[in-house]
Amino acid sequence: MRNGRNTWIVCRQHGVTLIEQIMVLALMATLTGIAIPPLRQLLSGNRLQVAQTDFIAALQHARETAATTGKPTLFCPTRDGRNCSNEWRWESGWLLGHNANRNNQPDQQPLYTGHGYTDQLIIHSSTGRRFVRFQPDGSASGSNLTLVFCQRSSPRNALNVVVSNSGRIRGAPASAAEAAGCAQME
Numbered sequence: 001m002r003n004g005r006n007t008w009i010v011c012r013q014h015g016v017t018l019i020e021q022i023m024v025l026a027l028m029a030t031l032t033g034i035a036i037p038p039l040r041q042l043l044s045g046n047r048l049q050v051a052q053t054d055f056i057a058a059l060q061h062a063r064e065t066a067a068t069t070g071k072p073t074l075f076c077p078t079r080d081g082r083n084c085s086n087e088w089r090w091e092s093g094w095l096l097g098h099n100a101n102r103n104n105q106p107d108q109q110p111l112y113t114g115h116g117y118t119d120q121l122i123i124h125s126s127t128g129r130r131f132v133r134f135q136p137d138g139s140a141s142g143s144n145l146t147l148v149f150c151q152r153s154s155p156r157n158a159l160n161v162v163v164s165n166s167g168r169i170r171g172a173p174a175s176a177a178e179a180a181g182c183a184q185m186e
Contacts, residue, residue: 048149051117052159052171055094055147058114059132059161059169062096065111066134074099074106076131081113082106086130089185090123090147092116104131120151122185138167148174150182158182 059075066073076084078095084105085092094114097106117123126146134140140163150158158174174182 048159051121051149052161055161056169056171063134063138063167066136067138070136071098071100073134074131084131088124091121099133120153122150122182124148124185132163140167148178148182150179
């Protein structure tokens with residue numbers, strides 16, 4: 001191309017070749033393939049932590065409800081959202097209700113219900129405890145309750161929620177034995 005002074009100006013086109021584009025796509029596919037397994041494990045651990053946090057919050061709410069209303073308050077597993085299911089397994093959901101007559105069922109309609117969790121999540125209680133009844137003084141009479149949370153796909157990352165007789169609620173990592181026991185449940 002010539003400009004007004006009889007000199008040539010060279011115009012170069014800038015761009016990316018097809019080979020360069022293919023190399024970038026291949027590199028991106030490789031990096032994505034490397035990143036997916038750790039991302040799945042991270043999401044799996046997050047599901048457990050969310051379930052553990054939900055249970056801690058619900059148990060604290062049940063304890064607070066008993067203390068503020070002066071009525072014994074029940075926290076138990078449920079399948080239908082209306083009645084306690086009297087099971088060791090909690091992944092189908094939970095409910096919270098007053099239980100003045102001490103029959104291990106809500107006196108009327110439940111005050112709150114919690115939703116169920118995915119098929120992969122297992123939540124079970126320790127032997128001897130299928131519910132928690134908080135007294136108006138905030139205590140949870142009976143033996144300590146331990147809820148174990150694990151996933152079939154990664155049982156070694158199990159978590160606990162522990163409720164003591166005094167009503168104290170805490171979350172913790174599960175022991176190796178609890179994680180192994182949880183993983184064997186179907």
